[in-house]
Amino acid sequence: MNPAMNLNLILPISAAVILLLAIIVRDGIKSPDAKTLAAPAGIFLILALLVGVLMVGLTLSKGLIENAVSAGYGMGIGIFGAALGYACGLLKGQSEAGRAAPLALATLVVSLLPWFPQSPPAVAVLFGAAVGAWILSIGKLEDPNPWAMRVAVFMAAVVAANLIGAKAGLTPEAAHAGSILGVLASLVGVIIAVAPQQLRGIGICALLAGASWLIGDRLFALPQTLLVVTGSGICALIVSWLIDDDTEPNTLRMSLATVIWIAAGTASFSNGSGFSMAVLFVTAVAVLLLLGNRRALLTLGPLGAIVFYRLFRLEHVDATRALDIGQHYAMIGMVIGAVLPVMAQEWLRTVSKRGGFLSLVAGMAWIITLFGVPICAAIMFGSKGVVGYLFGLGLASVIEGIRGERSAHALSLGLGLSGVMTLVFEALQPHLEMTRDEKSKALLWIGGGIAVAVILIAVLSGELIRSKEEQAA
Numbered sequence: 001m002n003p004a005m006n007l008n009l010i011l012p013i014s015a016a017v018i019l020l021l022a023i024i025v026r027d028g029i030k031s032p033d034a035k036t037l038a039a040p041a042g043i044f045l046i047l048a049l050l051v052g053v054l055m056v057g058l059t060l061s062k063g064l065i066e067n068a069v070s071a072g073y074g075m076g077i078g079i080f081g082a083a084l085g086y087a088c089g090l091l092k093g094q095s096e097a098g099r100a101a102p103l104a105l106a107t108l109v110v111s112l113l114p115w116f117p118q119s120p121p122a123v124a125v126l127f128g129a130a131v132g133a134w135i136l137s138i139g140k141l142e143d144p145n146p147w148a149m150r151v152a153v154f155m156a157a158v159v160a161a162n163l164i165g166a167k168a169g170l171t172p173e174a175a176h177a178g179s180i181l182g183v184l185a186s187l188v189g190v191i192i193a194v195a196p197q198q199l200r201g202i203g204i205c206a207l208l209a210g211a212s213w214l215i216g217d218r219l220f221a222l223p224q225t226l227l228v229v230t231g232s233g234i235c236a237l238i239v240s241w242l243i244d245d246d247t248e249p250n251t252l253r254m255s256l257a258t259v260i261w262i263a264a265g266t267a268s269f270s271n272g273s274g275f276s277m278a279v280l281f282v283t284a285v286a287v288l289l290l291l292g293n294r295r296a297l298l299t300l301g302p303l304g305a306i307v308f309y310r311l312f313r314l315e316h317v318d319a320t321r322a323l324d325i326g327q328h329y330a331m332i333g334m335v336i337g338a339v340l341p342v343m344a345q346e347w348l349r350t351v352s353k354r355g356g357f358l359s360l361v362a363g364m365a366w367i368i369t370l371f372g373v374p375i376c377a378a379i380m381f382g383s384k385g386v387v388g389y390l391f392g393l394g395l396a397s398v399i400e401g402i403r404g405e406r407s408a409h410a411l412s413l414g415l416g417l418s419g420v421m422t423l424v425f426e427a428l429q430p431h432l433e434m435t436r437d438e439k440s441k442a443l444l445w446i447g448g449g450i451a452v453a454v455i456l457i458a459v460l461s462g463e464l465i466r467s468k469e470e471q472a473a
Contacts, residue, residue, distance in 0.1 A: 007176045008114050011183060015108035018186045022101035023088065028193035029097050043136055046360040047083055050135070050367060051076040071423060074113075074120030078128025078416075081109040081155065082148040086136045089147030099290050100189025102150035107182030109151075110158045122159040123311075123419030129155050130416025131367045134409050137348060138363045142406065149408055150289055153297065156415035157282040158182045160307050164278040165222075167314040173220035174275065178282050180220065181229075184211040185286035192290070201240065204290050205233030208283065224276055228268050232280045235264050236287035236296075243296040249404035257299040258398055265303045274310035281307045297408040298401035304411065305394025308418035312390060316425055333385035336377050337392020341413040342399050344370060347457070348409070362457045369453045370413070374421055375428065376449075382432045386421060393418055 085105050089095050109129075113122055133148035143149070161178030168174055188207040195203050209230040216225030239257040243250075261284065268276040281303055288296050344366055351359045378386050393414035400410040 007173065007179070008111070011111035011176060011179045012108055012115070014183045015104050015111055015179075015186065018183065018190060019101055019104035019108060021190050022104055022186060023091070023094065025100075025190055025193045026093055027097035027099050027189070028195075029093065043138065043360060044083060046364055047079055047132055047135060050131070050364050051079055053364070053368070070120050071124040073116070074122070074124030075128035077109065077113070077116065077120055078125035078130070078152075078155070079132035080128075081105065081125070082129045082132030082136065082152055085151035086133070086145060086148040089145035095145040095147070098145075098147045098150065099292055100186050100193065102147050103154050103182055103189060103286060103289060104186035106151045106155040107158055107179055107186060110155055110162065110182070111176075111179045121423055122163060123423045126152075126156045126159055126419035127371070127416040127423075130409075130412040131370065133412055134344065134348070135360070135363045135367065137407065137409065138351060138359055146294065146407070149294075149412055152412040153408055153415065154182065154282075154285055154289060156304070156412065156419070157285040159419070160304075160311055160415075161275075161278040161282045164275055164307070164311055164314065167311075168275040170223060170275060171221055174222060177216070177222055177275070177279060180215060180222075181212065181279065181282050181286065184208060184215060185283070185290065187211070189290045201237050201291060204287055205230070205237060208233060208287070212283075222279075224268075225279060228276045228279045229283045231264060231268070232283035233287050235260055236284050236291070239299055240288060240291050240293045240296050243293065243299060243401075245293045245295045245406065249295070249402060251402050254299060254398065254401045257296065258302055261300055261303040262306070265306055274307065274314075277303075277310065278307050294406050294408050295401060297411055298397040298405065301397030301411055301414055302391075302394040304397075304415050305391050305418065308393075308415065308422070309387070309390050312418070312422045312425070315422055329381035329385040330388035333377060333381050333388030333390075334392035334395075336374065336385075337389040337414075337417075338395040338399065339392075340370065340373060340417065341393065341396035341410045344413060345400060345405065345407070345410050365453060365457050369457070370417065371420060372449075372453075374417060375424060378421070378425070378428050379432065383429075386425065390418055390421060 085102055088101060088105065089098050094101070106129075109125070110122065113120060113125065129148075129152035133152040136148045137143040158178035158181070161181065162175055165174035165177040173180070185208060188204055188211060191207060192200050192203045209226060212229040213226040216222040216229070239260060242253045242257045264280055264284075265277045268280045281300070284300055284303070285297070288300070347366065351362070374389055377389060381388075396414050397408070397411040400407075
């Protein structure tokens with residue numbers, strides 16, 4: 001039997017079993033007074049509406065975007081995965097836990113993709129999960145249930161490792177490298193739940209390194225797995241020590257941690273068209289999630305951008321080029337990439353105290369804007385702007401981290417938007433070489449459309465009718 005077919009069956013079953021165990025074990029947290037969080041019925045309704053809008057919109061775009069229907073199908077799966085994760089976090093006592101279980105759930109969703117009809121593209125699933133998790137946090141200054149965000153971030157890391165492994169052409173099992181590591185990491189999370197708190201960091205890294213050697217190196221012959229996983233685990237422990245989730249933000253520590261990840265990614269870059277770098281990234285995300293350090297996750301933005309650029313380059317070899325800071329279009333693209341997730345997160349903080357149904361509708365308008373702005377920017381600024389945009393997305397989470405943000409939505413949105421660009425770039429290429437006059441005319445339409453969306457969001461969010469007390473604050 002084909003080994004890949006075996007893994008298509010073994011991985012989802014393993015992830016499902018570990019998910020149930022993780023929910024039962026609850027990361028070893030014993031809190032008899034644990035509360036059950038209320039289910040946000042309005043947000044779930046908006047998510048269902050968003051899936052419908054995406055499906056209809058992409059179906060109408062069938063002539064423009066190749067496999068548009070399957071892309072909409074994939075986004076719907078991602079949104080459902082984030083909503084399912086959030087629902088699990090609503091169970092009694094689960095919001096305080098939610099470290100190993102979201103890893104298992106993300107791995108389960110990704111490993112089930114080959115079983116879905118129409119072959120939904122994995123990068124479309126990432127966008128759906130990221131925006132679904134973001135919408136689920138509307139109306140909350142600090143969401144007590146971060147399950148959906150954790151599912152979205154880890155799903156992106158698993159998908160990147162799987163796709164780069166498949167493109168690298170190392171072994172058939174490399175196409176499942178991210179899912180294999182996801183199963184191992186979530187299993188380690190369940191096992192380590194019984195360990196004393198002081199030993200959990202070292203225990204997670206030691207168990208994950210041993211499991212990766214036994215399963216990755218020996219069983220599936222994935223190259224340099226032990227070395228990369230061990231190195232990533234050590235870096236994650238250092239970064240988690242530098243960036244404490246409960247202390248005030250420190251620009252120097254945040255910058256140093258970011259440099260550590262970039263250096264580690266550079267050191268692992270040469271193997272298999274960036275395969276080791278993808279393994280480094282998925283391991284780093286897993287360890288930091290198991291440690292429960294959300295703020296430290298934000299330092300992974302630039303490394304994630306490099307990994308997704310490698311994926312973009314493997315998918316679109318003829319279109320990619322080096323980032324040139326002397327090229328205006330590249331710099332504009334970088335600014336757009338860095339600012340877009342930050343603006344979305346800033347809006348989330350703005351409406352955190354108001355909430356309401358209209359804010360949820362405004363959130364849906366935000367998602368459509370997030371999907372549309374980079375596409376319009378790509379048409380305006382060409383492939384150079386796209387490359388700058390991809391790198392800019394990696395800076396957004398660092399900006400949020402320096403500002404003191406704990407939520408990793410800037411990271412998950414950046415990774416999801418990178419996936420969207422990888423998905424639609426092929427369809428955009430015929431529209432990237434317009435003349436200057438054509439671009440000027442297009443800019444008027446694009447600018448007008450963006451202005452309408454911004455005004456709509458502001459009106460629905462209550463920005464134009466805020467009380468005097470809110471304006472004074």
